[in-house]
Amino acid sequence: MKVLLDILRRENAEAAPWHQCIPFETADTNATVASALTAINADPSLRDTEGRPVTPIRWECSCLQKKCGACAMRINGVPRLACDAQLADLGETVRLAPLGKFPVVADLMVDRSGMMQQLRDMRLWLETDEPAADPDALAASYEASRCLQCGCCLEVCPNFYVDGDFYGMAAAVPVSRIVAEADEAQMADLRRAYRSHVYEGCGKSLACRDICPAGIDIEGLLVRSNAAAVWKRRRKGRK
């Protein structure tokens, strides 16, 4: 298999971005964008289409099996996980760019610490040590637990931008885990945070649901959290 990788490169946050086109060939029919980047970085003799050397491309990965969210980037314009993107499905030219809503560190690497800051701001933890244990709450908590904190949903969200009041699905999904299990005492604070950082900013277009690489049931979780946090619907078995 032969592809041309067109990579948007940048030495650091201040440097001007430029395109480097690298011909890449592999016998592995299951090769992914992640394995191509690994192979390119392992080969110091590689040249781009203009004969220039290819310095190590900065990007992040960890699990290589779409379970950690590290390798999110824009692939042919679409935010997705590099370890989940098989070259065979991507056409002859594969365009790679960093996620666009976060500050770039270098090349394909972005600083997503803002997402973690949002979770701290939302006070994302349980105050009670007797969390709800009814099957319905546990099922919601399990589903919400699958969020990879990859940030793909924020990329496609029309309403999210860094440092804004609206925190997007990358916060709303984890919050729904806490909403499912919290006691009433904590719910008062949670409701306030949920309204101002999730409910009031979300246009409910669900573009985030269609892009989520974990396939999380975002709609189901939203309906559930809205009921509990906005409409104050009584949750089963909670004081």
Added chain:
Amino acid sequence: MHPVYIIGAGLAGLSAALTLAEQGRPSVLVSLQPSERAQSVLAEGGINAALDTMGEGDTVEDHYNDTLRGGVWLADPNAVAALTAGAPDVVRRLAAMGVPFNREDGHIVQRNFGGQKHKRTAYARSSTGKILMNAVIDVVRRHEAAGLVTRLPHHECLRLLTEEGRCIGVRIRDTYTGAMTDGFGRVILCTGGLCGLFPGHTTGTTQNTGDVTAMAFSLGAALAGLEMLQYHPTTVGIAGKRCLVTEAARGEGGRLCIRRDGALWYFMEEKYPELKNLMPRDVVAREMYFVRRDLGGSVLLDMTSLPEATWENKLSDLREELMHYLSLDPKKDLIPVEEGIHYFMGGIDTDIGHRTSLPGLYAAGECACQYHGANRLGGNSLLGALFGGQTAAQSVMGDVHDDDDVPAPRPFTGEEPLAAPVSAAFAEAVCEILLGGMGIVRSEAGLTAALDALSALTPGNARERCRLRLAEAMLTAARARRESRGAHYREDWPQTDESFRKTAVAEMQGDAVTITFRPLPERRETS
């Protein structure tokens, strides 16, 4: 109050940070990437504790015995006694943190796992690690908001700072900016397994490079149990790694076979009529190796006769994964599987309180050698990471003095030789040699050849030199253990030899790697 430096933010590191915070001691949690991306999130099967929720009369003593037997009597009995006695509280605590364990009529469901006499493994569907991590991250976040924990993701630990044989701090580098900082105080290493020594050949993550273990070894910390690598029998090669096919695939009826004279031979069923495909991991992996060596071709996992309901309710994730990555449908295709390196029983040598041989330095989780002996039981490592992190933190609390003269952190602007990474070509060369010597079946000749090949490599920088020493220690330990035990199988010494019921301890003496065998302690009477 000066903080404790914790390197690694997987389950062990988080557990240490949490324990310290609960006692009011601040910590700095350093990791290459945020906790959400640590290897701990990959664990699927579950966590062990003798809660006896299934009414089988399970006890802590049974858990203790299974763990020691599983490790073929090479684990420290006192450490295992503490681990198994602490396990029920660890799991109850997780439930109180909101972990959605699978439940029935309100109680936590426990399942069978390899090498255990009772149903002892609690789980959260097929993502136990991910779910536990979320809960522990939440609790740590609360302490973070209160200022007791400082998380430093995207920071790499480059070296330990030592003074007169003591560890007095760490040098870390912000991987975003390149800025280096020297931090002072006690240090707990929680950097995970040695996956980086086998790029592309383990089920783990690329973050766990093994560089910290290699560096600590070069700076004087003893390592132990390095010959003990756990190969998981059923993994599949996907781009860039070995992907685990859960033991549940065989638990639910999957069968291993190989083509012989044009027909499928279900060799495990013929050779082990009682336990068949569910023999312990090391036995299955070895048999796979032998049939492949004798017959050629691949070993295949046959799941074609599993009932529809099993695919729907229990193995849907697995089917989706195989179809996605291999374009094979296990409902009708045979899946070629191979052994893959899955767990490192050996690592940094610690005492029962998780203190290393360097005063001031502690280690917990998969980077440490503790609890598992010659073989780790499934479900015992999540437990070991949580309990180990907690124990290390408690030891720190006992050892630390507030009038210790601990300087404030300061930027380091000099030349750091350990800053340059191991090159891909060098990593590949070391990996090939290690795989040659430390495969599933080992021999004196193979290990000697591997050591010779290793000595012909020339390291290009300081980190490569550290890696070379670690690789040498692994091969030397495997050569010195002239017996077969658990994960370590020697073709030329196929029997288990009681005189080798000792821990192989590796140390640097000047520039030379030495291995000594240390007897195991007796189990102390418990009060």
